[in-house]
Amino acid sequence: MRASLIQIAVDEAEPVASRRRRVACLVREQSGADLVVLPELWTTGAFAFEDFGAGAEPLRGPTYEAMAEAASDAGVWLHAGSIPERAPAGDPAAGDGPLYNTSLLFSPSGDLAAAYRKIHRFGFDKGEAVLMAAGSELVTARLPHTTLGVATCYDLRFPELFRGLVAAGAETLVVPAGWPERRRSHWTLLARARAVENQAFVLACGTAGTHAGVPQAGHSIVVDPWGEVLAEAGPDEQVLTVEFDPATVAATRERFPALKDRVLGLDAPPRR
Numbered sequence: 001m002r003a004s005l006i007q008i009a010v011d012e013a014e015p016v017a018s019r020r021r022r023v024a025c026l027v028r029e030q031s032g033a034d035l036v037v038l039p040e041l042w043t044t045g046a047f048a049f050e051d052f053g054a055g056a057e058p059l060r061g062p063t064y065e066a067m068a069e070a071a072s073d074a075g076v077w078l079h080a081g082s083i084p085e086r087a088p089a090g091d092p093a094a095g096d097g098p099l100y101n102t103s104l105l106f107s108p109s110g111d112l113a114a115a116y117r118k119i120h121r122f123g124f125d126k127g128e129a130v131l132m133a134a135g136s137e138l139v140t141a142r143l144p145h146t147t148l149g150v151a152t153c154y155d156l157r158f159p160e161l162f163r164g165l166v167a168a169g170a171e172t173l174v175v176p177a178g179w180p181e182r183r184r185s186h187w188t189l190l191a192r193a194r195a196v197e198n199q200a201f202v203l204a205c206g207t208a209g210t211h212a213g214v215p216q217a218g219h220s221i222v223v224d225p226w227g228e229v230l231a232e233a234g235p236d237e238q239v240l241t242v243e244f245d246p247a248t249v250a251a252t253r254e255r256f257p258a259l260k261d262r263v264l265g266l267d268a269p270p271r272r
């Protein structure tokens, strides 16, 4: 299986419409890949909190349209990273619906195969954590060669989410991100940890450049179920292409069946 991770540079100097066109061209150039992956919030930038509202789109908005077309032109499965999704208002009189950090997966015919609303929002008491609503559903998707489990950026710090994805059948964990350079060591460490503990491939695609004054780490990374790094990008915009055999997941789980020794229900009650 061939995957291409497109590590996009997100800089405010580039208008969003131009970046969208540029990214669509890059996706089309990946024709022949089985799966193409884009980063988190590459239209606004993951740290451009002040732009989330103005840059928000309905699920089937301009980024959806452009990426569906690019996936179908290239004939690839496309994990199109995430968009700031403005959900429909439940009550039209109350104005806009909530914002979500929503990632989109398209099939090679350009149909939406899955949408995942990020569960763990980053920022503690500010930024995404207060501006966006949290998703609540785990999302997996069956591709011809493997089953994907999807998560977004800060989710990488929460191993229980990935356990849930594995329990739902995931073999390849796809993590679009806008991870800052400041915590790059966590990024590579956590990507490898999630691969080793879940005996799964991890495809983690970050952004390059600097937006909202936050230099991005780049260093998109692909890790195999044994924790070995198959490929790692540098800091700048780059297409990281890797070939891997999804059957390695079953072989690793059989040869070293640690997942079978899980003891379920160990969650401690919250401390008072």
Ligand SMILES: NC(=O)CCC(=O)C(=O)O
Residues within 6 Å of the ligand: 040, 046, 121, 122, 152, 153, 154, 155, 157, 177, 178, 179, 180, 183, 186
């Ligand atoms: N966009 C994010 O989720 C950033 C996460 C991050 O910076 C971290 O976990 O560290």
